[in-house]
Amino acid sequence: MMSLMTASDPVPARPEVALDPPLFTGAQGTGDLQFSYLHQVHDLSLDCIKIVSDEGTLLSMNRNGQKAMQVDDFSTCQGSDWLSFWQGEARGLMLAAFERARGGQAAHFSGFCPTMKGEPRWWDVTLAPLVDPAQGGTGPLLVVSRDITAEHLAREALNDLNARLHEEVQRQTESLRRERQTLLQTNEELENIAYSLSHDLLTPVRHMLSFARLARTADTDKRERYLGIIERSAEHLSTMIDGVLRFSRAGRHPNQRQAVQLDTLMREVQTELAAQPGARPVQWEIGDLPTVDGDAAQLKQVLLALCHNAVKFTRDQPQPVVRVQAHRDAAEWRVEVQDNGVGFDPQYGHKLFRLFQRLHHQNEYAGAGTELATVRRLMDRQGGRVYADGRPGEGATFGFTLPLAAS
Incomplete structure (x- = not known):
């Protein structure tokens, strides 16, 4: 990420670039007006504009580009290998785009490249040849890098939010599933209890009532036997009621x-x-x-x-x-x-x-x-x-x- 020239640099000889139709025409020299216009656009652009040789050597960088890349003194990086600035996943994308531009076609990629002071930056980069390949040979490349760090971080934040929302939806869905399962089980348990109250729990009660009636008119020996049956039925009923109470309490105890x-x-x-x-x-x-x-x-x-x-x-x-x-x-x-x-x-x-x-x-x-x-x-x-x-x-x-x- 570097610069065409600084304000103090002498104006270099113009590269051989054909502009058709011409940007300005008039009595003054058309070429001088064109070059002056391009020079102003170059320096005023908020993008980082660079000229890079067909070997990847950094030749120049505009003033705003130097600010974006935190370059204090361009002379310290002029002539360095621009290709080496890109590492990690972005390097493969950059090399493919660079080869395409060397072949005479405009190319584009996006990726991460820190500033000269190590601050993280994400860039949207366009590369184009400055020399028409139809004229023969290769020449320097124009590289325009736009800082998309804010957009990238916003997109990452949105992706992170979406991921957390997805996790929360999954968690809530699982919680609802468990609650539904609990309700189904509770309904089943209530049905079992209702059935038990109307059948199982009534059985010892009927025994007690039946043998209590018999005991009223029975002789002493039979009365003792009937009373024993009543006692055992009452004990069994008590055990069943205790079991129902334990069963009920098991569903109310808070999990720790x-x-x-x-x-x-x-x-x-x-x-x-x-x-x-x-x-x-x-x-x-x-x-x-x-x-x-x-x-x-x-x-x-x-x-x-x-x-x-x-x-x-x-x-x-x-x-x-x-x-x-x-x-x-x-x-x-x-x-x-x-x-x-x-x-x-x-x-x-x-x-x-x-x-x-x-x-x-x-x-x-x-x-x-x-x-x-x-x-x-x-x-x-x-x-x-x-x-x-x-x-x-x-x-x-x-x-x-x-x-x-x-x-």
Whole structure:
């Protein structure tokens, strides 16, 4: 980026450039008026105008061009290699345009070139031959560079704004998708609760009412048996109501996301299960558990529920074994609790995480059928999912996933 001449430079001999039609005609010498006009345009132009040899040597630069390029003394850069001013991505564009202009055709490119003092500038550059190639040979080139730094920075700012807007739209879209999914799940849960209230919860109530009526007219022995049935039905009803309340609270607890060490939570779960009344010895096989991003209290509740479920359904095994391990996939952790208990028919596995759904009779294995539904609700709020697999008499595997923490 350099200059045709400075005000103090002597006027050089005019280059052989044919101007047709002439710019001025009159009594005075037409050539002198033409040259004077071109000299004024050259010096008054706000663009950076240079004459560069066909080898790339900088011959001259106008005064405003020197200001734009922050040239304090043109003599220090006159005769330097103008081609070397361009580096990086712009260099290839410049060389292609330079060769085109040397071949006799006007050329154009845009690119980055800092000033002589290192300030960043972006330029829109036009190159044209000063000698008609039809006359034979090559000659110097006219190079006109327009400072487009402001436009470039504005365009970059606009692109950056568009990118951030796109990211925000994506984020809001994902947030709406999650909210929609949550609403769908909430509607499903409400339907399950409504169904349970009208069926499952009414069953023990009907038992109590029926046997209470029978107890009024029964003899002493039967009355005691009926009262026992009423008591057990009331206890079962109480358990179911407690389960519904826990299920409901699981959806209201605010997420407090942090780095959570699952191995620490697992040790707490083992301690709590061992302290429960009537707890049997269990062989625990705990693999390496990761640190994940999530709510510690909710994740502990999930592990406690799955491990309690595994211990419960290994009750009839002479040597109950519960294995807890984690696997890392491309985008998530899979944490699995596996047991050697009674198992279940896999074709009904999709029902296990619904409220009050059971694959074993209440008389065989106690419980309200709400723990796994609560696990599913908690994992929905953690951004994960739940799954189950099993075979009758061969044990079961219950697992959940968690997205990998953002690095």
